[in-house]
Amino acid sequence: MLAFHSDAHSLALPPGHRFPQSKYRLLREHFERAPGLLRMQPAPAATEGELALAHTPDYVDAVLHGHLSAAEQREIGFPWSESMAERSRRSVGASIAAARAALEEGVAANMAGGTHHAYADKGSGYCVFNDVAVAARLMQAEWARSHRQLLRVLVIDLDVHQGNGTASIFRDDDTVFTFSMHGARNFPFRKEASDLDVDLPDGCGDAEYLDRLDQAMAEVWRRFKPGLAFYLAGADPHEGDRLGRLKLSYDGLARRDLRVLDALAERRIPVALSMAGGYGRDLATTVAVQVSTLNLAAQSWALWATARGTG
Structure with a gap:
């Protein structure tokens, strides 16, 4: 399975910053020690024109050329630097490349990404550009040119935080269905309206979570028939996450991933994964959750490959 990484470009973060940027390097290094599971490639950088498919030109210019105000940088949570801008472009480029490959x-997969708090005109919550929104719009444009058909896109956002930026960008777009399942009392505290939102109580565990997911996915299939899906497979619903407030076990998260991947494979819907959030008290636990997600995705890819070879 193809997987794209962008961890070569680091953020200049102060000591004690909550954003665990080293998890992306640790995730890549794990799969470098397990060759054959993933075909890993460095992510290309998204162009200004590609970014402008989901973001205002003024905002794109401010990020790329260092014109963000101090308040805008505080809302994002990162200080601006050339490396921050380049990392953000490549995180989007990874989702573009993953969507084409899917x-x-x-x-x-994008081995980072899932930056769903970024709006068209601003960043927020450690999200600079909205990688899934840009990739979705670009895939629709490329599909229309090559197939002369509409590509309908499903966003399955299972990060513990609501995908408010994604919901805002696609609010009036009936070609993209946004589904977010998240902690009701978690960030962002003012939610946007997705096409389908599932709010979960603090302390929600495996049984309740998976039951709510089953109900929600059944509703998704009743309401929407996509040609491409993006899956934000956040590790932050895990019981050991500092910011998650939910109580999913490692096994519960694996069953979550299997439900999503199996449902998409059954319907022959291509999927591009993003790793999204994960802020474990023990960073190794977060990495292990995301290793599991990528292993399960690689198994799903193998089934697709078998079907192509015998179909």
Whole structure:
């Protein structure tokens, strides 16, 4: 399975900053020690024109050329630097590349991404550009040119925080269905309206979570028939997460991933994964959750490959 990484470009963060940027390097290094599971490639940088498919030109210019105000940088949570801008472009480029690969091969991944708090005109919550929104719009444009058909896109956002930026960007777009399942009392405290929102109580565990997911996915299939899906497979619903407030076990998260991947494979819907959030008290636990997600995605890709070879 193809997987794209962008951890070569670091953020200049002060000591004690809550954003665990080293998890992306640790995730890549794990799979470098397990060759054959993933075909890992460095992410390309998204162009200004690609970013402008989901973001205002003024905001794109401010990020790329260092014109963000101090208040805008505080809302994002990162100080501006050339490396921050380049990292953000490549995180979007990873989702673009993963989406193209998914349309060809069934399943592919961005080993970071899931920056769903970024709006069209601003960043927020450690999210600079909205990688899924840009990639979705670009895939629709490329699909229309090559197939002369509409590509309908499903966003399955299972990060513990609501995908408010994604919901805002696609608010009036009936070609994209946004589904977010998240902690009701968690950030962002003012939610946007997704096409389908599932709010979870603090302390929600495996049984309740998976039951709510089953109900929500059944509603998604009743209401929408996509040609491409993006899956934000956040590790932050895990019981050991500092910011999550939910109580999912490692096994519960694996069952979550299997439910999503199996449902998409059954319907032959290509999927591009993003790792999204994860802020474990023990960073190794967060990395282990995301290793599991990528392992399960690679298994799903193998089933697609078998079907292509015998179909």
